Amino acid sequence: MGLLSELKLAVPWGHIAAKAWGSQQGSPVLCLHGWLDNANSFDRLIPLLPKDFHYVAMDFGGHGLSSHYYLGVPYCQENFVNEIGRVVAALKWKRFSLLSHSFGGIIGGMFSCIFPEMVDKLILLDTLPFTMDPKGMENMLTYRRGAIEHMLQAEAFQKPRQVVKPEEMLQRFLKNNNHLNEECGRLLLQRGTTQVATGLMMNRDRRVGLLEYSIPFLTRELLVHSIKQLQAQVLLIKASQGYFNMERGITDKSVMLLVLDTLRSVLKEQFQYMEVPGNHYVHLNQPQNVADIISAFLQSKERLPH
Template sequence: MGEDSLSGLVSELKMAVPWGHIAAKAWGSQQSHPVLCLHGWLDNANSFDRLIPHLPKDFYYVAMDFGGHGLSSHYSPGLPYYQQNFVSEIRRVSAALKWSRFSILGHSFGGIVGGTFSCIFPEMVDKLILLDSTPFVLDSNEMENLLTYKRKGIEHTLQVEEAKEPSRVLSREEMLQRFLKNNSHVGEECGELLLQRGTTPVATGVVLNRDRRIAWPEHSFDFVSRELFVHSIKKLQAHVLLVKATQGYYDVRRVHDKDKECVFLIIDKLKSVLKERFQFVEVPGNHYVHMNQPHHVTGIISSFLQSRDSTPARL
């Protein structure tokens, strides 16, 4: 498919929520079947700019900015950024767009939020695509740390609120270099793309848009037990495609990244529970393969979206 197949149809959306608005960008026709695209931790809707133009034209792709990210409003003072809040944002967006059934394409944290939503509202999601992601995070490596994360999350929020420091102004180049240093899997071109939506120009440079209360994913993630994970995926009505990058991440906390047991356990359980409704594909690339080398994943995602078997087989 040509690179410009959908690029001329991009529009910006703003959906009202009690604390302000959720921003999104859309490709394609509203009359087509909807696909909600969910970005990773600290990223924004531009995460999908290099992927969606290559996907089938007969879908309506909406990439939202989670609250406190990109062009979406920050949460009200005192309100924390917990995973459940992000899950409820999907329900708010689908209600605003009057969607009763749609597909989800989620990268990293977006896949975890989208996966959780798909188990809580199973009748609403026909297809779930996970890009270097899993539908939940297991607690296997984290049991000792879970209470510490909750404590640190609260303390960090209070510190940011108390400090009331103005957003730091940096030159565009300095902002990019800091961003690339903190995101080793993002190339320079993709880093610039994410910062386009993730920063606001001011007189002397740029400032980050994201809410500084959002700092570490482990403060917001809901880690679940194996039992809760298996119980939850049994609720799924969606067909699930999990695309794993060979050089991608295997754990929320990078200190455990060499331990691949959790991811393989999740894949094994998805296979045994969903059977023919689950597909697992490995592709060469790192955690941002959908941005760095979109051609590695476009064919797989396109085939999955266009496949007709969107309802579970009845025995």
């Protein structure tokens, strides 16, 4: 299944860039990339998925080929959720599925709770649909302060974008994204950089700071309330060596188990959980590990076998 088209969807601050595969008459699937990634994250997976769906992968604002926000406008969860609403309105989609990786799953999860009647299926690739902090309310003001200080500092010290030789750019990128192999690193940099006479410049807005500055952490009560709003069928695919790999201590085990247990207890047959070999970018490095699971979920009304 080849790329159908590149899209530029008008928004008040510029445009949201996206790319589309498959027939426009097919059932719509919106694909949401991870933090600091872009729509090329799905280039190796979508060709392995059912041909009778229409897939659109968007670049979030400040990422990939999408416009940066105006100065003074923060990159926060509510604005990213808003972007999904703008994209599906432009595409004239009334009901659709979400295929999301990492940060995209957090945004897609919140959209699915706020607009539950619009989302048919929610696929989460090595991500949870909500963020929680073990210390909960204790850290909330610290995160909010950090977000404000980061934005003010980034805007006050605007520097020219650095130009780097292509190979040096790749090595820096791989060092900061050690779950990516070289081929996949090059793929993300294709859309994440701009070629100039002396090298490459990163496209993303440098005001996009740490993830915790943009995503509010839910309390247990709000987590349960949010999950109860979901109407979508939910599939969570965990990578064995991914972001939630407890052995490496990347995330707090109790938080992950709490969210999973809550999803199971509230959604029951609406929720499906699968684990596959691979790391956080399994959908890009080894798309064959997840393609059949996703295909069966998109096509079937029945619960997947474990």
